[in-house]
Amino acid sequence: MIIPGADTQAFAAALAEETGERLGRVEYERFADGEHVVRVPEAVEGERAVVVASTVDSDAHVQLLQLQDAVRETGASDVVTVLPYMGYARQDEAFKPGEPVSSRAMARAISTGTDRVITVNPHEPSVCDFFDVPTTHVDAAGLLADPLPEDLEDPLFLSPDEGAIDLPITARDAYGEGETDFFEKERDYDSGDIEITPSDADVAGRDVVLVDDIIATGSTMSESVAVLAERDARRIFVTCVHPMLASNALTKLSAAGVDAVYGTDTLERAVSEISAAPAVAAEL
Numbered sequence: 348m349i350i351p352g353a354d355t356q357a358f359a360a361a362l363a364e365e366t367g368e369r370l371g372r373v374e375y376e377r378f379a380d381g382e383h384v385v386r387v388p389e390a391v392e393g394e395r396a397v398v399v400a401s402t403v404d405s406d407a408h409v410q411l412l413q414l415q416d417a418v419r420e421t422g423a424s425d426v427v428t429v430l431p432y433m434g435y436a437r438q439d440e441a442f443k444p445g446e447p448v449s450s451r452a453m454a455r456a457i458s459t460g461t462d463r464v465i466t467v468n469p470h471e472p473s474v475c476d477f478f479d480v481p482t483t484h485v486d487a488a489g490l491l492a493d494p495l496p497e498d499l500e501d502p503l504f505l506s507p508d509e510g511a512i513d514l515p516i517t518a519r520d521a522y523g524e525g526e527t528d529f530f531e532k533e534r535d536y537d538s539g540d541i542e543i544t545p546s547d548a549d550v551a552g553r554d555v556v557l558v559d560d561i562i563a564t565g566s567t568m569s570e571s572v573a574v575l576a577e578r579d580a581r582r583i584f585v586t587c588v589h590p591m592l593a594s595n596a597l598t599k600l601s602a603a604g605v606d607a608v609y610g611t612d613t614l615e616r617a618v619s620e621i622s623a624a625p626a627v628a629a630e631l
């Protein structure tokens with residue numbers, strides 16, 4: 348049975364459709380003191396339970412742990428946890444003295460309630476090693492080409508930093524044509540300011556597709572879009588696996604001159620046009 352987290356209901360429904368497994372109904376409530384309680388009224392007796400929850404915030408983390416416990420309580424034979432978006436994955440080391448390795452702390456907690464974990468494009472694949480149970484990650488980058496127009500002019504697929512270059516390469520391969528390149532990015536961790544150093548690629552008159560794993564505040568992408576607009580790119584498309592789009596990220600992208608923004612449904616947003624559920628279903 349597929350068991351959805353409150354923030355991941357569309358993804359869970361898509362996964363149920365893909366796999367043919369039943370979609371469980373979950374009740375989500377909060378007590379007056381703010382504590383969560385979830386309820387899975389239909390017993391999962393002797394069946395595999397697939398708990399599907401993007402840990403989009405700390406509340407979602409708590410609900411995920413509760414769902415894992417609830418399905419064990421009602422007799423699930425085994426528990427698979429699908430994290431379409433794994434929160435805290437970007438905190439994959441202690442960046443300053445005294446800080447935790449937060450992704451490890453979260454992974455350990457999640458491991459206690461499951462037999463297996465599947466996630467989609469974690470910020471660094473190495474975070475999978477923090478889980479104490481077998482963990483695999485699915486690459487959804489190839490799907491990012493799906494909503495792009497078929498008539499891209501001399502396309503350039505670009506990542507905003509070198510570390511993410513595999514994403515535009517995979518998206519370009521799926522699209523079928525185009526060059527790839529990357530910008531250099533420096534982030535000031537105290538102010539959050541981003542400085543983008545463009546590559547030498549000539550973008551004037553070309554369609555450019557910026558590809559990244561996540562758009563969070565939108566600073567990385569909007570700075571990159573601004574550089575491309577200044578250099579007379581023909582059209583600028585922005586696509587990512589995880590469209591977190593916190594706060595005013597979409598406004599920043601629009602103001603910078605983006606033509607369209609696309610993301611997958613690992614996070615349920617207005618731009619989540621691409622479903623990563625078939626790729627996860629294949630891994631299940």
Ligand code: R5P
Nearest residue numbers: 560561562563564565566567
């Ligand atoms: C960083 O290495 C990631 O790949 C993203 O570029 C980054 O997390 C995006 O964050 P923001 O949207 O806040 O600039």
